[in-house]
Amino acid sequence: MSDILLSRRKIAARGGFSPNTLRNYAQRGIGPEFVQVANGKCIYSVAAFDAWLAQHKVGGSV
Structure with a gap:
């Protein structure tokens, strides 16, 4: 079964982040892995x- 891929906007909403936060994480190399598609957009x-x-x-509890 194929994995589900979402846009930066949708994946950010899933995690409670803004898309700009994920963009900044990507630029700093500390965010989740993503694929940059031909049009320059990122999918996760x-x-x-x-x-x-x-x-x-x-x-959390221990």
């Missing part, structure tokens, strides 16, 4: 984004 794998987000959790 939902599975890869969710994994990246899980790696950056802070707090």
Whole structure:
């Protein structure tokens, strides 16, 4: 089964970020992996984004 790919705007909404935050993360090399398509737009794998987000959790019960 293929992974679902979303635009930067949609993946940002999924994580509670602004698209500009993800753009800044990408420029700094600290954000989730993405694919830059021919028209210059970026698309993100939902599975890869969710994994990246899980790696950056802070707090919670022990």
